[in-house]
Amino acid sequence: AQSVAQPEDQVNVAEGNPLTVKCTYSVSGNPYLFWYVQYPNRGLQFLLKYITGDNLVKGSYGFEAEFNKSQTSFHLKKPSALVSDSALYFCAVRVPTGRRALTFGSGTRLQVQP
Amino acid sequence: EAGVTQSPTHLIKTRGQQATLRCSPISGHTSVYWYQQALGLGLQFLLWYDEGEERNRGNFPPRFSGRQFPNYSSELNVNALELEDSALYLCASSLRGGTGTDTQYFGPGTRLTVL
Numbered sequence: 001a002q003s004v005a006q007p008e009d010q011v012n013v014a015e016g017n018p019l020t021v022k023c024t025y026s027v028s029g030n031p032y033l034f035w036y037v038q039y040p041n042r043g044l045q046f047l048l049k050y051i052t053g054d055n056l057v058k059g060s061y062g063f064e065a066e067f068n069k070s071q072t073s074f075h076l077k078k079p080s081a082l083v084s085d086s087a088l089y090f091c092a093v094r095v096p097t098g099r100r101a102l103t104f105g106s107g108t109r110l111q112v113q114p
Numbered sequence: 115e116a117g118v119t120q121s122p123t124h125l126i127k128t129r130g131q132q133a134t135l136r137c138s139p140i141s142g143h144t145s146v147y148w149y150q151q152a153l154g155l156g157l158q159f160l161l162w163y164d165e166g167e168e169r170n171r172g173n174f175p176p177r178f179s180g181r182q183f184p185n186y187s188s189e190l191n192v193n194a195l196e197l198e199d200s201a202l203y204l205c206a207s208s209l210r211g212g213t214g215t216d217t218q219y220f221g222p223g224t225r226l227t228v229l
Contacts, residue, residue: 032215034217034218036220042222042223043118043120043204043220043221043222043223044204044206044220045220046217046218046219046220049215049217051215090157096215099159099162099169099170100145100147100162100169100170100208101147101159101162101170101172102147102149102157102159102218103159104156104157104158105156106156107156107157
Protein backbone atom coordinates (compact mmCIF):
# COMPACT_ATOMS: atom_id res chain seq x y z
CA ALA A 1 0.00 0.00 0.00
CA GLN A 2 1.15 3.53 -0.65
CA SER A 3 0.76 6.52 1.62
CA VAL A 4 1.68 10.17 1.87
CA ALA A 5 2.23 12.22 5.00
CA GLN A 6 2.09 15.97 5.26
CA PRO A 7 3.14 16.53 8.85
CA GLU A 8 2.07 20.16 9.10
CA ASP A 9 -1.58 21.15 8.99
CA GLN A 10 -0.59 24.79 8.52
CA VAL A 11 2.54 26.71 7.59
CA ASN A 12 2.82 30.42 8.24
CA VAL A 13 5.40 32.55 6.47
CA ALA A 14 5.95 36.24 5.89
CA GLU A 15 5.75 37.61 2.37
CA GLY A 16 9.16 37.62 0.73
CA ASN A 17 10.53 34.84 2.92
CA PRO A 18 11.28 31.36 1.60
CA LEU A 19 8.67 28.70 2.18
CA THR A 20 8.78 24.93 2.56
CA VAL A 21 5.83 22.55 2.66
CA LYS A 22 6.85 19.08 3.75
CA CYS A 23 5.85 15.73 2.27
CA THR A 24 7.03 12.20 2.94
CA TYR A 25 5.84 9.08 1.18
CA SER A 26 5.78 5.33 1.51
CA VAL A 27 5.55 3.09 -1.55
CA SER A 28 6.83 -0.21 -2.83
CA GLY A 29 9.04 0.57 -5.77
CA ASN A 30 9.82 3.83 -7.48
CA PRO A 31 7.33 6.61 -6.87
CA TYR A 32 5.80 9.21 -9.11
CA LEU A 33 5.25 12.30 -6.96
CA PHE A 34 3.00 15.29 -7.52
CA TRP A 35 2.12 18.61 -5.91
CA TYR A 36 -1.24 20.29 -6.35
CA VAL A 37 -2.67 23.53 -4.97
CA GLN A 38 -6.29 24.23 -4.11
CA TYR A 39 -7.73 27.71 -3.75
CA PRO A 40 -11.05 28.22 -1.91
CA ASN A 41 -14.03 26.68 -3.70
CA ARG A 42 -11.83 25.54 -6.57
CA GLY A 43 -10.48 22.26 -7.87
CA LEU A 44 -6.87 21.22 -7.71
CA GLN A 45 -4.26 22.92 -9.85
CA PHE A 46 -1.18 20.96 -10.89
CA LEU A 47 2.12 22.49 -9.77
CA LEU A 48 4.83 19.97 -10.58
CA LYS A 49 5.78 16.31 -10.67
CA TYR A 50 8.77 14.06 -10.25
CA ILE A 51 8.98 11.01 -12.49
CA THR A 52 12.69 10.33 -12.85
CA GLY A 53 15.97 12.14 -13.41
CA ASP A 54 17.04 15.36 -11.72
CA ASN A 55 16.02 15.41 -8.09
CA LEU A 56 15.15 19.11 -8.24
CA VAL A 57 11.93 19.70 -10.12
CA LYS A 58 10.77 23.15 -11.17
CA GLY A 59 7.10 23.87 -11.61
CA SER A 60 4.50 26.59 -12.01
CA TYR A 61 4.43 29.97 -10.23
CA GLY A 62 8.07 29.73 -9.10
CA PHE A 63 7.59 26.57 -7.05
CA GLU A 64 10.11 23.75 -6.97
CA ALA A 65 10.43 20.47 -5.13
CA GLU A 66 13.31 18.24 -4.19
CA PHE A 67 13.04 14.46 -4.38
CA ASN A 68 15.09 12.72 -1.69
CA LYS A 69 14.99 8.97 -2.06
CA SER A 70 16.92 8.16 1.12
CA GLN A 71 14.58 10.27 3.23
CA THR A 72 11.51 9.38 1.12
CA SER A 73 10.63 13.05 0.96
CA PHE A 74 9.39 15.45 -1.68
CA HIS A 75 9.27 18.88 -0.05
CA LEU A 76 7.77 21.84 -1.91
CA LYS A 77 9.73 25.07 -1.85
CA LYS A 78 9.65 28.62 -3.09
CA PRO A 79 12.43 31.18 -2.60
CA SER A 80 10.13 34.15 -1.97
CA ALA A 81 6.52 33.74 -0.84
CA LEU A 82 3.66 35.88 -2.10
CA VAL A 83 0.39 36.62 -0.31
CA SER A 84 -1.35 35.10 -3.32
CA ASP A 85 0.39 31.77 -2.57
CA SER A 86 -1.92 31.35 0.43
CA ALA A 87 -3.88 28.18 -0.31
CA LEU A 88 -4.16 24.46 0.50
CA TYR A 89 -1.34 22.31 -0.85
CA PHE A 90 -1.54 18.59 -1.50
CA CYS A 91 1.23 16.11 -2.11
CA ALA A 92 0.32 12.92 -3.99
CA VAL A 93 2.02 9.69 -4.99
CA ARG A 94 1.47 7.01 -7.56
CA VAL A 95 3.47 3.93 -8.55
CA PRO A 96 4.32 3.09 -12.17
CA THR A 97 2.30 -0.12 -12.27
CA GLY A 98 -1.11 -1.08 -11.08
CA ARG A 99 -3.87 1.36 -10.44
CA ARG A 100 -3.49 4.89 -11.74
CA ALA A 101 -5.17 6.64 -8.85
CA LEU A 102 -3.31 9.24 -6.88
CA THR A 103 -2.91 8.81 -3.15
CA PHE A 104 -3.03 12.21 -1.50
CA GLY A 105 -1.67 13.58 1.71
CA SER A 106 -3.99 15.33 4.12
CA GLY A 107 -3.03 18.77 2.84
CA THR A 108 -1.13 21.71 4.29
CA ARG A 109 -2.62 25.15 4.53
CA LEU A 110 -0.10 27.82 3.63
CA GLN A 111 -0.72 31.26 5.06
CA VAL A 112 1.50 34.06 3.77
CA GLN A 113 1.29 37.23 5.83
CA PRO A 114 1.88 40.64 4.22
CA GLU B 115 -7.66 25.06 -24.51
CA ALA B 116 -10.60 24.30 -22.25
CA GLY B 117 -9.90 22.52 -19.01
CA VAL B 118 -11.90 19.82 -17.28
CA THR B 119 -15.48 20.91 -16.77
CA GLN B 120 -17.99 19.58 -14.27
CA SER B 121 -21.70 20.07 -13.78
CA PRO B 122 -23.59 21.01 -11.80
CA THR B 123 -21.55 23.29 -9.55
CA HIS B 124 -23.80 22.60 -6.61
CA LEU B 125 -26.31 19.84 -5.99
CA ILE B 126 -28.66 19.51 -3.04
CA LYS B 127 -30.42 16.22 -2.42
CA THR B 128 -32.18 14.49 0.43
CA ARG B 129 -31.29 11.17 1.99
CA GLY B 130 -32.25 8.19 -0.13
CA GLN B 131 -32.30 10.10 -3.40
CA GLN B 132 -29.93 9.59 -6.32
CA ALA B 133 -27.37 12.11 -7.56
CA THR B 134 -25.81 12.33 -11.00
CA LEU B 135 -22.63 14.31 -11.55
CA ARG B 136 -21.07 14.98 -14.94
CA CYS B 137 -17.55 15.57 -16.18
CA SER B 138 -16.05 16.54 -19.55
CA PRO B 139 -12.31 15.86 -19.90
CA ILE B 140 -9.71 17.95 -21.63
CA SER B 141 -9.80 17.40 -25.37
CA GLY B 142 -7.57 14.45 -26.28
CA HIS B 143 -7.68 12.90 -22.82
CA THR B 144 -9.16 9.44 -22.59
CA SER B 145 -8.85 8.70 -18.88
CA VAL B 146 -11.26 10.13 -16.31
CA TYR B 147 -10.89 9.83 -12.55
CA TRP B 148 -13.34 10.64 -9.78
CA TYR B 149 -12.29 11.67 -6.28
CA GLN B 150 -14.27 12.56 -3.17
CA GLN B 151 -13.10 15.39 -0.93
CA ALA B 152 -15.06 15.13 2.28
CA LEU B 153 -14.48 17.24 5.34
CA GLY B 154 -12.07 15.48 7.64
CA LEU B 155 -11.43 12.61 5.23
CA GLY B 156 -9.25 14.28 2.66
CA LEU B 157 -9.11 13.34 -0.99
CA GLN B 158 -10.09 9.76 -1.72
CA PHE B 159 -10.06 7.94 -5.04
CA LEU B 160 -13.44 6.73 -6.25
CA LEU B 161 -13.27 5.47 -9.84
CA TRP B 162 -11.06 5.41 -12.92
CA TYR B 163 -12.48 5.10 -16.44
CA ASP B 164 -10.54 4.71 -19.64
CA GLU B 165 -11.70 3.96 -23.16
CA GLY B 166 -15.23 3.50 -21.90
CA GLU B 167 -14.43 0.92 -19.27
CA GLU B 168 -14.08 1.00 -15.51
CA ARG B 169 -10.43 0.23 -14.81
CA ASN B 170 -10.26 0.56 -11.06
CA ARG B 171 -12.32 1.64 -8.10
CA GLY B 172 -11.50 2.82 -4.63
CA ASN B 173 -12.85 1.61 -1.33
CA PHE B 174 -16.41 2.81 -1.80
CA PRO B 175 -19.69 0.85 -1.74
CA PRO B 176 -21.39 -0.26 -4.98
CA ARG B 177 -23.96 2.54 -4.75
CA PHE B 178 -21.18 4.72 -6.14
CA SER B 179 -21.05 3.93 -9.83
CA GLY B 180 -20.51 5.62 -13.14
CA ARG B 181 -19.79 5.31 -16.77
CA GLN B 182 -17.74 6.81 -19.54
CA PHE B 183 -19.29 7.75 -22.85
CA PRO B 184 -17.81 7.36 -26.36
CA ASN B 185 -16.76 11.03 -26.31
CA TYR B 186 -14.83 10.27 -23.08
CA SER B 187 -17.10 12.36 -20.88
CA SER B 188 -18.16 10.66 -17.69
CA GLU B 189 -20.99 10.45 -15.23
CA LEU B 190 -20.85 9.58 -11.54
CA ASN B 191 -24.00 8.22 -9.96
CA VAL B 192 -24.55 7.98 -6.24
CA ASN B 193 -27.60 5.96 -5.22
CA ALA B 194 -29.39 5.85 -1.89
CA LEU B 195 -27.69 9.01 -0.71
CA GLU B 196 -26.51 9.19 2.87
CA LEU B 197 -25.64 12.28 4.90
CA GLU B 198 -21.94 11.36 4.84
CA ASP B 199 -21.93 11.53 1.03
CA SER B 200 -21.90 15.30 1.37
CA ALA B 201 -18.60 16.33 -0.17
CA LEU B 202 -16.84 18.01 -3.05
CA TYR B 203 -16.59 15.55 -5.94
CA LEU B 204 -13.64 16.19 -8.19
CA CYS B 205 -13.14 14.86 -11.67
CA ALA B 206 -9.72 14.65 -13.31
CA SER B 207 -8.58 13.67 -16.76
CA SER B 208 -5.31 12.52 -18.26
CA LEU B 209 -3.78 11.08 -21.39
CA ARG B 210 -3.73 7.32 -21.50
CA GLY B 211 -0.01 6.93 -21.09
CA GLY B 212 1.35 3.44 -21.00
CA THR B 213 4.01 4.33 -18.47
CA GLY B 214 1.64 5.99 -16.01
CA THR B 215 3.59 9.22 -16.01
CA ASP B 216 0.63 11.25 -17.19
CA THR B 217 -0.55 14.18 -15.12
CA GLN B 218 -4.13 14.32 -13.88
CA TYR B 219 -5.80 17.69 -14.42
CA PHE B 220 -8.74 18.49 -12.19
CA GLY B 221 -12.03 20.21 -12.73
CA PRO B 222 -13.58 22.71 -10.32
CA GLY B 223 -15.73 20.07 -8.64
CA THR B 224 -19.38 19.52 -7.78
CA ARG B 225 -20.43 20.31 -4.24
CA LEU B 226 -22.99 17.69 -3.18
CA THR B 227 -25.04 18.41 -0.09
CA VAL B 228 -27.27 15.69 1.32
CA LEU B 229 -29.98 16.86 3.72
